[in-house]
Amino acid sequence: MKTPEDFLKERGFIAAAEIDRDALISTFMSEMEKGLAGKPSSLPMIPSYIGVDGKVPQGAKAAVLDAGGTNFRSGIVTIPPAVEDRANQPMPGVKKEVGVDDFYSALAEEVRRVKPLATVEKIGFCFSYPADATADLDAKLIRWTKGIKAPGIVGQFVGKELLSRLGGGKIAIVNDTVATLLAAKATEGDKEYSSYLGFILGTGTNTAYVERNSNILKLSGLDPAGKMIINAESGSFDKIARSKFDLAMDAKTQTPGSNPFEKMISGAYLGPIGLEIFKAAAKEGFFSKQAAGRLSGLATPTLETIDLDNFVAGFKKPDRTNPLDVIFADATDAKIARRLALPVFERAAVLTAVHLAAFVIKTGEGVSASSPVAINADGSTYYKTKAVPFADLVRRELDDILVKRRNIHYEITPQVEDAPMVGAGIAAML
Secondary structure: OOOHHHHHHHOOOOOHHHOOHHHHHHHHHHHHHHHHOOOOOOOOOEEOOOOOOOOOOOOOEEEEEEEOOOEEEEEEEEOOOEEEEEEEEEOOOOOOOOOHHHHHHHHHHHHHHHHHHOOOOOEEEEEOOOEEEOOOOOEEEOOOOOOOOOHHHOOOEHHHHHHHHHOOOOEEEEOHHHHHHHHHHHHOOOOOOOEEEEEEEOOOEEEEEEEEHHHOOOOOOOOOOOEEEEEOOHHHOOOOOOOHHHHHHHHOOOOOOOOOOHHHHOOOOHHHHHHHHHHHHHHOOOOOHHHHHHHHOOOOOOOOHHHHHHHHHOOOOOOOOOHHHHHOOOHHHHHHHHHHHHHHHHHHHHHHHHHHHHHHHHHOOOOOOOOOEEEEEEOHHHHHOOOOOHHHHHHHHHHHHHHHHHOOOEEEOOOOOOHHHHHHHHHHHO
């Protein structure tokens, strides 16, 4: 009988050890360059119009708003990095449809609450719904996600509308990945970083990095000597081979065909990929009749990544019943299932490292060990995966790809709590 590894390979699943690192880096960089030039690319490479020059002022306090899901947060970001006077409430429009005035009134009320506590004039706003960034650090809403019902806001410049209700002022709007990059500056202290990356790997994924203005060919009139943060929307990268399991899982999502790279590495999808593998393996006779029967009753894509992760790691949460522990109650079934699922997490870690390496290389920095490229990583999949030592695997790959083979130096910064809010505050300070 064929091995689990043979079964995966026959269906196009490329194991971590077989990934061609150099070829994938080259493809990523080609897509970046096309996106920067305004040519067709799976990476849109969205300009943020925000730079990273200057030190973050110690002791500064900025009023900050944070919206990007179903919750709306506000508070004061202080340096050293912390969030004070925070408040958390449902995002306007999450419970019921709201009009334009009610929407902005809710935001303005929080600004009025925290603004008197700030020492920085500009308001920082992490706004992570699909929006076009503008040169004056505003954001034009393209569409709502997360079920927000406020149709009158679509197409508006959110910053301009909010400030008009506050009687004026200044605002810096960034998305969560750009904010995560900026949060790295809160950790630098006396260190000297040559450039920065922001990386989120949780339910979804995205990457932001710093690019030379002279390379952003789709924009004119930029100072060629300057730099700005680019929101790559890296989850949309599509120049990568996917297995039959990836394609089957993708077809069952609400957005088939979109964000293929995100669907290979992020937390919303690893569990469903594992379930596709298990169901296909059951048809091939890899499991006992009892396990196969139990699997048939588990609807796709109901297997959560946390359950697949805990099962592969052999970790049992006392307050959570893992369906895989029930399905694979037989030790032989469980052993085969783990051999089939472990590669899902190993592949995700290597793909994470390879694409981060591509962005580090693209910065053109990190030539000296004394001034590495800073990577600020955020998200539960990156930090909390148990099936493999995820963060350690990423570092090991980056050490090999960047340091040993290219003499490019990087540093993964200490994790910053509330990175999106902290980064929005830094955007206001800089």
